[in-house]
Amino acid sequence: MFVQFFYTLRDRGVPVTPTSFLRLQRALSLGLVTSLDDFYTVARSLLVKSERYFDLYDQVFLHHFRGVELKDPETHELTDIAKALLAEWLKDPAGVAAAFGIDEKKLKKMSPEELIQYFLDRMKEQTEAHHGGNRWIGTRGTSPVGHSGTHPEGMRVGGVSRNKSAIKVAMDRRYRDYSQDGPLTQAQMGEALKRLRRMVPAGPKDLVNVDKTIRETLRNAGEIEIVFDRRLTDRLKVILMIDNGGWSMEPYVELVQTLFSYARSQFKDLRTYYFHNSVYDVVWQDAQRYYRPERLDDLSLRDPETRLIVLGDASMSPYELMYAGGAIDYTQRSTRPSIDRLKFLASRFRHAVWLNPSPLWEWDRVRTIGIVRQVFPMYELTLDGLEGAVRRLVAKN
Amino acid sequence: MKEQEKKPNSFRGASKYVLDEELAKIVNISIALEMPLLLKGEPGTGKTMLAYAIAESLDLPLIILNVKSSMKLVEALYQYDTLTRLNDSRFGDSKRNVSDIEAYIRMGKIGQSFVADAKTVLLIDEIDKADTDFQDDMLDVLDQMSFDIIEIDKTVKAINRPVVVITSNAKKDLSDPFLGRCNFHHIAFPEPEMMRKIVEVHFPKLSDEMATACLQTFYRLRDIGGIEKKPATRELINWIRALKSDPDFRPAVLQRGEVPYLGVLYKKSADLGLAAKAIARLKR
Numbered sequence: 001m002f003v004q005f006f007y008t009l010r011d012r013g014v015p016v017t018p019t020s021f022l023r024l025q026r027a028l029s030l031g032l033v034t035s036l037d038d039f040y041t042v043a044r045s046l047l048v049k050s051e052r053y054f055d056l057y058d059q060v061f062l063h064h065f066r067g068v069e070l071k072d073p074e075t076h077e078l079t080d081i082a083k084a085l086l087a088e089w090l091k092d093p094a095g096v097a098a099a100f101g102i103d104e105k106k107l108k109k110m111s112p113e114e115l116i117q118y119f120l121d122r123m124k125e126q127t128e129a130h131h132g133g134n135r136w137i138g139t140r141g142t143s144p145v146g147h148s149g150t151h152p153e154g155m156r157v158g159g160v161s162r163n164k165s166a167i168k169v170a171m172d173r174r175y176r177d178y179s180q181d182g183p184l185t186q187a188q189m190g191e192a193l194k195r196l197r198r199m200v201p202a203g204p205k206d207l208v209n210v211d212k213t214i215r216e217t218l219r220n221a222g223e224i225e226i227v228f229d230r231r232l233t234d235r236l237k238v239i240l241m242i243d244n245g246g247w248s249m250e251p252y253v254e255l256v257q258t259l260f261s262y263a264r265s266q267f268k269d270l271r272t273y274y275f276h277n278s279v280y281d282v283v284w285q286d287a288q289r290y291y292r293p294e295r296l297d298d299l300s301l302r303d304p305e306t307r308l309i310v311l312g313d314a315s316m317s318p319y320e321l322m323y324a325g326g327a328i329d330y331t332q333r334s335t336r337p338s339i340d341r342l343k344f345l346a347s348r349f350r351h352a353v354w355l356n357p358s359p360l361w362e363w364d365r366v367r368t369i370g371i372v373r374q375v376f377p378m379y380e381l382t383l384d385g386l387e388g389a390v391r392r393l394v395a396k397n
Numbered sequence: 398m399k400e401q402e403k404k405p406n407s408f409r410g411a412s413k414y415v416l417d418e419e420l421a422k423i424v425n426i427s428i429a430l431e432m433p434l435l436l437k438g439e440p441g442t443g444k445t446m447l448a449y450a451i452a453e454s455l456d457l458p459l460i461i462l463n464v465k466s467s468m469k470l471v472e473a474l475y476q477y478d479t480l481t482r483l484n485d486s487r488f489g490d491s492k493r494n495v496s497d498i499e500a501y502i503r504m505g506k507i508g509q510s511f512v513a514d515a516k517t518v519l520l521i522d523e524i525d526k527a528d529t530d531f532q533d534d535m536l537d538v539l540d541q542m543s544f545d546i547i548e549i550d551k552t553v554k555a556i557n558r559p560v561v562v563i564t565s566n567a568k569k570d571l572s573d574p575f576l577g578r579c580n581f582h583h584i585a586f587p588e589p590e591m592m593r594k595i596v597e598v599h600f601p602k603l604s605d606e607m608a609t610a611c612l613q614t615f616y617r618l619r620d621i622g623g624i625e626k627k628p629a630t631r632e633l634i635n636w637i638r639a640l641k642s643d644p645d646f647r648p649a650v651l652q653r654g655e656v657p658y659l660g661v662l663y664k665k666s667a668d669l670g671l672a673a674k675a676i677a678r679l680k681r
Contacts, residue, residue, distance in 0.1 A: 017577055023430060032429050038422060045423045049576035051437060051583035092574070094540060210479045217483065224487050 005064050006047075012060055014053045018084040019096055020046050036065060085119045086112060207231050237269045237303055239349070243312030244287055245276030252357035255381060256311060259355075273299075277316040278338040278372075279345065296341060300348040307393045308345065308352035311381070314372040315358065321368050342375045353389040357381040414443065414450035414598075417591070420582060424451060427580040433539055433561035435524075435576070438584035441629020444564040447584075448520035451560060458513065460559070461520045462506035464527045470534045473505045477548050498549050507538065508553060516557040525565040529572050536578050587630065589616055599634050600641070610648040611637055614656060621675045628662040636661045654679055 002024075009016050024046045033039050040061060048057050088096055097104035110118060205228040216225040240263055242256060243249050249256070263270055273283035273294065283299070285292040324337050346352055354376035356369065363369045363378075372378065377392055379385035424447075427434040436444040452459035462473055482501045485491045493500040504512055510519040524532055538544045542555040563579065565571060587595060589612055596608055615633050628636075639658045640646050650657065656676050663669040 015573075019577060023432070027426055027430055030429055032426055041419050041422045042426050045426065045580050045582050049435075049579070049581045054583065092577070208480060213480075214483065217487070222487060224483065 005043075005060070008060050008064060009047065009057065012056055014048055014056050014060070016047045018088040019092065020049075022085065022096065086115055205230050236267060237306040238263065238267045238271070239299075239302070239306055239308045240270060240272045241279065241283060241308070241310045241312075242272065242274050243277060243310075244274045245289065249313055249357075252313065252381070255357050259311065259381070275312075277312070278314075278321055278368075279310075279341050280338055281336070281341070296344070300344065304348060304350065306349055306351075308349040309389070309393075310345075310352070310354045310376060311357070312354070313356055313358045314354065314369045314378070315366045316368050318367055318371070321371060339371065339375070342372065346375050351393050351395075352376055353392050354378040355381045355385065355389060414446055414453075416450070417584075420447070420584065423580065423582045428560055430580070431558055432580045433521075433536075433563050433578065435563045435565065435571075435579035435581050436584060437565050437581070439586055439627070439629060440566055441631050442584040442586055443630060444584060445520065445522055448518060448522075448562040448564075451562065452518040455518070455560070457516055457518050457560070459518045459520060460506050460510045460513075461522060463522050464524050464531075466526045466528075468527055468531065470531050470538070471505075473507045473535065474538065474544050475505050475508045475546055475553070476503045477501060477546075478503055499551070502546055502549065507535070508544075510559040511542070511544075511553055511555040513557065513559075517559045519559040519561045521561065521563045523566060524563050525571065529575075532575050533572060536575050540578060586619075592616075592630070592633070595630060596633070596637065600637060603637070603641075604648075607637075607640075607648045610651040611640065614651045615662075617679075618656070618662060618672060618676075621672055623671055624663070624668045626663070626665055626668055632662045632664075 006016060006021050024043055027033060027042055027046065028039075033042050044054065044057055048054060085096060093104055093108065207229045209227045209229045212227040212229075213225065216227055217223065219225075240260070242260065244256075260272065264272075271285075273285060274287050274289050275283045276289060279296065282293040282295050284290070285294060321338050354372060356363070356378050357380075358366075358369075360380050363373075369378070377389075379389040379392075424434065436447065438444055448461075449459060451457075477498070478501045481491075481493075482495060482498070485493055486495045489495070507519065510517045521535070524535075539561055542558055543552055545552050592612060592615075593608060596603065596612070600608075611633070615628065615636075619627050636658060639661050643657070646657065654676065656662075656672075659672060659676070660669060663672050
């Protein structure tokens, strides 16, 4: 019964682990769950680890428990879960041992076959021990923490009692809104980009260097000589290049603005340049791409440790990328094709990434994205993508 | 008080904290299974307050570890005060024994909760600020309920297993091994009825008319789109406090669609501008 529930959750895409399932068994065997309502709450807090899956959980719960009579688990279901447990055991012995509440060392002495048998026995024991043999959830349970109404000394709850069965609660689908990924906000970007820092000593000397203090004190024949250092602060140099031209970037303007406003407040040494579709001989410091051009050759003389972040959808006509004089702006007719300029940039700045605001599934459909990806490691402009990009940027080589 | 003596391990809600039935169950199951409870939710849904409430209702001391992004795990466990030792060895005027390193070990917040004589509630606030290594290593420590002090080669074991509450603001999920060891709950933003109870706890003498008007306005303001930091419980409480302290204020003002003290509700200037515009539109 519950094993089936567990597998349904798994099949529907809720990442549930056998260890957490075991914990649920323990909670049941401790007599902490006295009704289906309790089960709904407890199972969710133990099995489901993100509010994104709460809605899915509600659906599976509904599907599973509406009008259902609870009955014993079949032995073959238990074997399945025991096998899954074995796999989990290999990954995380401590966690599984803790879930059973026994010593890890005792389990370690067993062969895989013995382990499976052991898991099976324990689970059968737990299903029978506390509930008269026919119910996993005892209906006459007297839990020390029973909920209001069923237990004379139950918990006093100050809030609004929903006064609804778990089924009804699940039917409400309260968590529907949480099932989608929220939009990127500045704060979230901040979290992702925070790792992108290079700490170097700067500012006043107000931090005691213990090792040096001891050495100097010894040299001073025991007379204390305290050595101060500068604190570590972030001095990472970042160049941000933004594609702000053309209609293809239009849908992403807000996203880019968020990133930009964050980057400006975060990095002390940040330079922003603009380009249209792809990079040719010059990029601009002004968003109109007119007043303050900077030659790529000058740009490349900067500290090679500078992190280069290019932000664009890399979607254009292949002609613009591959041919000399392919630039979409007539003022920019260069003698070298853009792809060479990109390669030049990538060779000068070894810490470089390309952030692409268009969704990953579109990338294969656009030829120029494929070409640019061979030059720059490309990441989606999402939280996961940003994190990947940051990992790449802080890597030593 | 009598009831608490009988059942020291069951959580019942505290004087200033309005407890959701569902959440109470989850707190109790976490205590029973001795698992850390991970709380997520919008800022202002009372994640941190819950730890205070648990400590108050179980009558246990509360120890708070405020996680910072630069924090190393060892700082949360213990600190070896080398400078004091150096100073003592030079001047020798302290009561400590300089050759005994242990006298210079100071417990960090996690360490304190382990060596405390009584059971404690350990709140680890905003875990998402630290990097993943910190999170995973910390869970190892909390799992084993022990850590080593390298300098004196000693293992500190928890005398009493603390009740661990961890909070996170991040939309992004924490690492899988971390989540696997925690009990999880997401605190949704309180619905109007629940919020009403919360307001009543803070302002017992608030008139019915005033409470209704304030809550209506508050939830209307939360529906304004494009706001980065929506007003939450804390802002609502402060706002009501501001309204109450204004002798000229009448609830009828809110019903006309005006919102005084908007700055109490919105902390970011961009949000404030957006909200002011939306309110002006609604009034017309």
